[in-house]
Amino acid sequence: MQSPLIQELIEAFRVLPGVGPKSAQRMAFYLLEQNKNGGSVLAKTLAKAVEEIGHCSLCRTLTEEETCSICQSSRRATGELCIVESPSDVSVIEQSGIFQGQYFVLMGHLSPIDGIGPKQIGLDTLEKRLNDDSVHELIIATNPTVEGEATAHYIQQIALKHQVKVSRLAQGIPMGGELEYLDSGTLSQAFLARKAM
Amino acid sequence: MQSPLIQELIEAFRVLPGVGPKSAQRMAFYLLEQNKNGGSVLAKTLAKAVEEIGHCSLCRTLTEEETCSICQSSRRATGELCIVESPSDVSVIEQSGIFQGQYFVLMGHLSPIDGIGPKQIGLDTLEKRLNDDSVHELIIATNPTVEGEATAHYIQQIALKHQVKVSRLAQGIPMGGELEYLDSGTLSQAFLARKAM
Numbered sequence: 001m002q003s004p005l006i007q008e009l010i011e012a013f014r015v016l017p018g019v020g021p022k023s024a025q026r027m028a029f030y031l032l033e034q035n036k037n038g039g040s041v042l043a044k045t046l047a048k049a050v051e052e053i054g055h056c057s058l059c060r061t062l063t064e065e066e067t068c069s070i071c072q073s074s075r076r077a078t079g080e081l082c083i084v085e086s087p088s089d090v091s092v093i094e095q096s097g098i099f100q101g102q103y104f105v106l107m108g109h110l111s112p113i114d115g116i117g118p119k120q121i122g123l124d125t126l127e128k129r130l131n132d133d134s135v136h137e138l139i140i141a142t143n144p145t146v147e148g149e150a151t152a153h154y155i156q157q158i159a160l161k162h163q164v165k166v167s168r169l170a171q172g173i174p175m176g177g178e179l180e181y182l183d184s185g186t187l188s189q190a191f192l193a194r195k196a197m
Numbered sequence: 198m199q200s201p202l203i204q205e206l207i208e209a210f211r212v213l214p215g216v217g218p219k220s221a222q223r224m225a226f227y228l229l230e231q232n233k234n235g236g237s238v239l240a241k242t243l244a245k246a247v248e249e250i251g252h253c254s255l256c257r258t259l260t261e262e263e264t265c266s267i268c269q270s271s272r273r274a275t276g277e278l279c280i281v282e283s284p285s286d287v288s289v290i291e292q293s294g295i296f297q298g299q300y301f302v303l304m305g306h307l308s309p310i311d312g313i314g315p316k317q318i319g320l321d322t323l324e325k326r327l328n329d330d331s332v333h334e335l336i337i338a339t340n341p342t343v344e345g346e347a348t349a350h351y352i353q354q355i356a357l358k359h360q361v362k363v364s365r366l367a368q369g370i371p372m373g374g375e376l377e378y379l380d381s382g383t384l385s386q387a388f389l390a391r392k393a394m
C-alpha cells in the first residue's frame with residue numbers, strides 16, 4: 001500500500017553500507033517530510049560525484065581531477081611512497097598528520113580467487129613509477145589481514161627487484177583489523193615504529 | 198587534502214538521520230569505489246522523489262499522486278479514520294494488518310511553542326472531512342508523548358463537536374515511545390484494546 005516511488009527510494013537507500021530496511025525507510029521519510037532541500041542537494045552531489053570522480057593517474061586514488069591534490073603538491077614529493085588498499089586509508093593517514101610523502105592506492109588487494117591479480121591492483125603502474133621516479137622508500141600500509149599480508153609480500157619482491165627500500169607499518173595494528181577504523185594515535189605509533197622488510 | 202567534490206558528498210550524506218562523519222565517509226567511498234551504479238540509481242530516484250512526492254489531498258500522507266492508494270481504495274472506506282502523526286506510522290500500522298479503514302496524517306503534532314497550531318497539522322481539513330464524509334469513528338494513534346496526548350485531546354474535542362465516536366489506542370505503548378519503532382504484535386494489541394474517549 002506504500003507509494004511505488006517511496007518504495008523505490010527505500011530500496012535505493014539499501015545499497016548503502018550498514019543500512020537495513022528500517023533505516024532506509026527512516027532516511028526516505030525524513031528527507032521527504034522534513035528536509036527536501038537536503039535530499040535535493042544529496043541527489044545532485046551524488047549524481048555529480050558518480051559522473052565526475054575517477055582515479056588519479058599517478059596514485060589511483062579517487063579524484064575529480066586528472067591527478068589528485070597530494071600528487072600535485074611538490075611539498076609531498078619526499079621520495080616516500082605509502083601503499084594503501086583504499087582511498088579511506090589515505091584519508092585516515094592524512095588525518096593523523098604523521099606522513100608527509102605521497103601515496104599509491106591499490107583499490108583492493110591481491111585475491112586470485114576473485115581474479116584480482118597484480119595488474120588489477122595497479123602494480124604495473126607502480127613498477128613504472130619505481131623505474132621513472134625518485135621514489136626511495138615504499139611504506140606498505142595494506143591491512144593486517146591474510147590478503148593484505150600476501151599483497152605486502154608481493155610488493156616487497158617488486159621493491160627488492162628495483163632496489164628500493166621497503167618497510168611495513170609496525171605491528172600494533174590488531175590482526176584482522178581494518179586500517180580505516182584505527183585512531184590517529186595507534187596509527188602514528190605504527191608509522192614511527194615501522195620496520196624494514 | 199581530500200577532493201573537494203568527495204568532501205561535498207560526505208557533507209551531503211550527513212543530512213541523513215543517524216549518519217555521522219565516519220558513516221558518511223564510508224557511504225561516499227563505498228559508492229564511488231564499489232557501486233557507482235547503485236549511487237547513480239540512488240541519485241536519480243532521490244531527485245525524482247523530492248521533485249514528485251507531495252501530500253495526498255485527502256489524508257495528507259506522502260504520495261506522488263493526487264490521492265494515495267489507500268484513499269483511492271473503496272475497500273478501505275469503512276468509516277473508520279485512524280489519525281497518526283506521520284507517514285511512517287501509516288507504514289507500521291499497514292504492516293501489522295490490524296486496521297482496514299483509512300488514515301489522516303497530521304504530519305506532526307500540536308506544538309504552540311514552535312508555531313504549530315491546528316491548521317499546520319491539517320485539522321481544518323479534518324473538520325471538513327467530518328462534515329462531508331461518512332466517517333463514524335476516529336481512532337487516534339498519535340504518539341504517547343506529551344505533545345501526542347495534547348494533540349489527541351484537541352482532536353477529541355473536535356470529534357465531540359461533530360458527534361463522531363472517538364477512541365485512542367490502548368495503553369500498552371510505553372510512555373515516551375514512538376509508534377514507528379513498535380513491533381506489530383504490541384501495535385495490534387493496542388488497536389484491539391482501544392478505549393472510547
Ligand SMILES: [Zn+2]
Pocket residue numbers: 056057058059060061067068069070071072
Ligand atoms: Zn594522486
Ligand SMILES: [Zn+2]
Pocket residue numbers: 253254255256257258264265266267268269
Ligand atoms: Zn490519502
